[in-house]
Amino acid sequence: MAERYGRKGGSQFTDFTDMDLQPEGAQTGLAADSTGIKYTSQRYRLLDAELVSGIQTAYIEASKTSSAGDETVTVELYDETVGSVVGSITITGASNYTRGPINIGTARQGNQVSVRWNVTSASATSGATFDATSASLVIKS
Secondary structure, eight states: OEEEEEEEETTEEEEEEEEESOTTOOEEEEEOSSOEEEEEOOOEEOOOHHHHTTOOEEEEEEEEEESSOOOEEEEEEEETTTTEEEEEEEEESSEEEEEEEEOGGGSOTTOEEEEEEEEEEOOSSTTOEEEEEEEEEEEEO
């Protein structure tokens, strides 16, 4: 579900849309001691004409906690329809929140998207896990 809100800056009103990419909630106990995709959210249609028109900037915001903290996790906005990553951010450390810009212009209107949590560098600690706490897409228009 998208939440729309605005902020007035000077004489201009800026509109933000905040979309929860992980409506299923936090995912806990995901394996951090091996590489690969550890969680994929439900699929849904993210982009519609109203949302796409006038996009100035798009960000992925995500947070995680982990038992070891030496793994590297990439949070990906994934276009399920065409099978490609629209944009991603990287999170490192035991407990971290990260926000990073993405080029949402590569996504196609009406396609189904999901968020994927991908361990790109595994923890050296056998049995290490991480919790995918939250992921959202913030669009400034």
